[in-house]
Amino acid sequence: MRNKQRLLSVCGIVFVILVVSILYELMSDPDSYRFYTGIGSGIDVSEDGTELLFSYYQEGSESIYLSDLDGANVQQLTNADGERHRQPKYSGDGESILYLNENEDGIQSIVVANKDGSEPRQVTERDQQVTEAIFSPDGNHIYYSAIPSKDFGVLEGTADNGYDLYSVDLTSNEVTNLTSQDYFTLSALSVSSDGKTIYFSLFEGEKQELFAYNLGDGTVRQPLPQLPELYSPMMAKDQQTLAYTAVAGQSEDSLFEYELFLYDVESDKTKQVTQFGTQVSSPVFFKGTTELAFLEQTNWPDDPSEFQPWVMDLETETLNKINLQLPEEQKELSVIQIVDGMINGVMIASLYVLLFSLLTVYSHFHLGKAFLPTIISGSLTVLLLGSSFVIAAMIDPWLALAIGVLAGALFVCTVLILIFTVVFRFLMKRRLA
Template identity: 40%
Template structure:
């Protein structure tokens, strides 16, 4: 009797912990950057090569900063006001700066400001989701990639709308749609020195390719592919050199193609011939390459904890002749608050925690049934198998009449519950055999 009471008490405690963990996991904000302090994605170099613009998180708040190229003289030039600001881009005269403002729904709006962050003006409303933006060489036109915000918030497969290329003046008054392709993927704008072509990368159904839009003809007229890449010709993070002769880009390294985690290195391609050479061998993931204007160098970010989030970036430069890499140490502000309790809860409540509690709960119920001796000791395992089957069936229903991605998630959950059920069933066998031996 005392043993049964103890087991019932433990069942109540574990069941309570399981329900609380499940509810906490369901209702909490799963944003990996909500407590993050560290560098954001996207950098820009001023025309005189003296100043770097970048975004930085402090306790989950992201703003635009500037620094000297040696990492000194850090200055915060924007106020986030509850929104995350990132992807800065200098004008070629160095007087203005573009950046994106992200709201709580993940919608990006386009802003323009003076180089010091003053007189910021919003160029787009939240009806559009802006992916990237860049100045024309004459600094009189802004090209940007956008799609309807309502369609962006829909799950893949729920809409046929996609990204297109647009232009506007510096005041944001004369907006014009330049393409009508509704691309699934469209990124990384560059403009030729004569202003005649706008370059971007887009997914063609098999790989990410580099495309060219003719400003005069108003049509996409060229696809450029790197040579010397035997297996993966995808082009990511493409950026045109100031002289218009080279493209810097990232792609999967040859040696990581057979591994479970692709690694992305930095490459340099001749725009006319497509001849390509490799610049880095870091074994992580290179991101956001940017050319210096007056030096034969590139700056880029290394995702040092690839592919984890929040992403931890390290800032480097690479000499295009010698391939020598140098690291720039930015003296940035530290976290202003620990938030240790919230962080501890977020770390403690995860899929592993729920799985362990689930197995312990059904294991205790198995012990309780064995102690009572009135029902089959396998009943908890059979109930768990039934739960797994019910989740599996519901995954198909949700995928067909609702959201296919949620359906896939439910299918994976069903697989985990099935494995847990097998473990509970094996535990029941062990318990039953142990009782028989004791008898």
């Protein structure tokens, strides 16, 4: 009797911990960057090619920083108190910068400031979710991609509007809608040195492709339709070289590797210029296109992303790592960070398997039905899998996919419980023999 009570008590404790862990995982902030310290995903290079502009996280707070191109003399330009500042860009004359300011609701607007971060002013309203922005060559306008805030983050197929290209006059703050196509995505903005063409990336058909918007007549065309699927395209200001990332192969773990490619418009030839075996993004040409800066995600495909900035000499293809001399991190873990680090999918799955293994022991000794917990777990798996098909057909395919993934995890747990049950029964039979 005493052993029975002890076993039930242990089951109860594990059950409570499991429920609390699940509730914490469901109710906690899903933002993987909330405690992160490291480089953000956007960089730019000064007009004279001597300074690097970038965003940097400190314990989840993202601000704009500046450094020499060798990583020395790091300066913090903005202080994102309760917000996040990201994707900085220089103006053509190098006297101003812009960046995106994300508020607590996740809505991003454009802020323009002096090159030292002083005198910031917001130039777009919160009714738009801005995803990228660049200066016009003369610095009088900003071109940006955005979607109405009310349509940002809603279920696929339920939004009234999509992404479009906009322009804002920095003197009058007048916003002009350049396209009215409600694109599914719109990213990787760059502008020609003559200020006549804006280049951007769209997901068209089944792949990501480069498009060009003519500021004179408002037409959109595909300038290089012969290119394969590409990501993070950046057209040089002279429009003679295109830098982009594309799938270059698969790793031993069957992960796609995204390397940097250069396309020469005149010769119509493409060359792969990196061999990292990870993911390359955010290419930025120096003035004159003799050098190129970019980011490598060193922990690809993990999240949060950890980036390393590089500079490449385009004539010799020599790579130089930028070692940012940031202040040493003095990290003091809070209780919430420790708890957050402990509670994850692996821990929840382990608790689930432990609970059902304990129930297997209880069922074997006191109910004579050792396989009952395995049957219950298997039934839950089938129920979840079946509901995912119903939800996919009637409600939301993305929600169905999430439930399907959960059913897959539950199936693995059920197999582990079954293995435990078989081994446990075998050992009990040998003990009685």
